[in-house]
Amino acid sequence: MDKPLMSDGPVTLAHVAQRAGVSQMTASRALNGRSGVSAKTRHEVVRIATQIGYRVNVAARKLSNGRSRIIAVLAPDLTNQFIGELLIGAGEAARKVDYEMLVYTLFDETRRSHDEVLRLLQQFADGLIAILPRGATDYVKALYAASMPIVILDHRGEVAALPTIASNHYEGASMAMRHLLELGHTRIGFLTGPDEPGASTERLTAYQHVLAQHGLRVDPHLISAGDYTQRGGFEAARRLLGLKKRPTAIFAVNDMAAFGALDAIKDAGLSVPNDVSLIGFDDIPMAAQTHPPLTTIRQPLVWMGRSAVNTLLAQINGIDVASPRVTLPTELVVRASTAALSATGRVPVGTRGASAGV
């Protein structure tokens, strides 16, 4: 029985120590790369551990010294690609440095107090990455009270002293607008998200500012209320298309809304980008899969997740993070849903503005 694999219970440190003819402590030190072990002993211990398939017991380690090398992620929803991408970045970063990542999901129906959840997570994880649901100001309070390293990922405004990772919504939205403007569009519709402080309103603000900066009037009729969903984007876009003077371009607050808008535009018998240019925000994987593929503003989701892990790890290891607020850059991804106004054929170059309308 050289490999007591699944034979008689899991392989423990005691087994390793015994085989190596050393004490548990020496074995522990050797395996954890601590000093105070001769190179020869260390090598032997490691060899044996590998041979018999030893793996530390995280529960025991957590109980003993408070460290499990596990980080927990609190996620509000697992049915959207946005969060999925964030998780990919976090997970890969964690595993790269020999940590594990576990995801805890929030559900509406099963009531757990915030405090309860955080305590559970603290019992097995060394730190927490929190992706908060919209408008969860109460959760933020619980986060403050928790005595555990925490990083907030993709925050929604209200967060104060906790380290946060986010991307630059204002800048991203500005880029989107400049892109459209450069293509010659001046009647640009905006599909909003929820009307509360956060990414959605930051993007709307940029929309208004850039328009103003270019000496263009911000027409309230061109701002159509949506809610981050495809259905919401569809309805909001449809309203815009029903306008006497419909926009020649639409900027959707996020990709999902843009997908809805795409449906609405095609449904109206119009073509993207020939009749209407469309730009989204986020660059979730699906954005590259529509037809035409969506021009959008990329949030570096994977990078954000990675960054959250690194910030968290710094905290866990007691390294004082210089700036607890990381803002990552966005990027314009030009695909096929936007085109120059002149290409629409509806408004010949040089006549711009003269013959607009349905």
Added chain:
Amino acid sequence: MDKPLMSDGPVTLAHVAQRAGVSQMTASRALNGRSGVSAKTRHEVVRIATQIGYRVNVAARKLSNGRSRIIAVLAPDLTNQFIGELLIGAGEAARKVDYEMLVYTLFDETRRSHDEVLRLLQQFADGLIAILPRGATDYVKALYAASMPIVILDHRGEVAALPTIASNHYEGASMAMRHLLELGHTRIGFLTGPDEPGASTERLTAYQHVLAQHGLRVDPHLISAGDYTQRGGFEAARRLLGLKKRPTAIFAVNDMAAFGALDAIKDAGLSVPNDVSLIGFDDIPMAAQTHPPLTTIRQPLVWMGRSAVNTLLAQINGIDVASPRVTLPTELVVRASTAALSATGRVPVGTRGASAGV
């Protein structure tokens, strides 16, 4: 200091016992609803525990008696709604019976051996629900070897003796075909998924069988290869639409592929359902958000997740599960992407088949 909340370390059982003036064991018994405690004592212990905010330490409990009341879910991917819905069902079911659910995600890049992952999960969880990536036969082997309660959710064929939860793909696909047939369609295209044993091929088989059962020829040209993705569905549908005699209805192997087909149909200047009827499979949330909303076959994803938890819990509690293989029923969800052939206007009633073709 009545509530030693975050003051000096977490509240332990010892604190509760001390306050109640009983031994730890009595406190433990009282809190766990075990016998051997007088009603009065029990009540008092519970009162105090609640008051000072006691919560068992899962790491300690796991170490002590092997039970954490946590179930782990192994998920191959967190960027798709299908899995998200499965997880909702599982999570809610678990929390309803006072278990917690934690999700462990697989990533391509960070190599962990299957064995390694399972051992980690076993160290903190009481059981595992495995949602396997496609073609992961090697994972199944590791699952067999693992000494922990396991349930496979949404299996892909090859699974043998392990308990599994799945829905009836063959029946669902048959329903889809019958629906189309009842609407008068006879030229029905099929958008396939990956060509390997599993849901995709089961659905294809049903497509072929039902056609044959109705005395219709299975035209290989109407079977177009896709891959479960939107892009794949788009390309596959486009090929179908380019046929001399294009189908009047398309059955997509899953909803994502149907979304791609929707794009392709609209792109060809055709209308759904007026020119082409379209039906998907799965009924992920997005299916209700497209325009037109997608007719599809619902897999009871939430129910499947719930069922997996219940089956797992039975195993954990040593109850011998009668049938370790649960197959849940699918359901036809008629929305707006399918319509009677006569309504297409291309083939007048009574003349069916006479003037088909582009």
Added chain:
DNA sequence: ATGAAAGCGCTAACAC
């Protein structure tokens, strides 16, 4: 009905 002792697997602290 209640309690004391021992131990789950590990590591911090202190020996030697």
Added chain:
DNA sequence: GTGTTAGCGCTTTCAT
């Protein structure tokens, strides 16, 4: 450089 002891928070077993 290595070993011993104690203890993390809990529950088992075996008293009483």
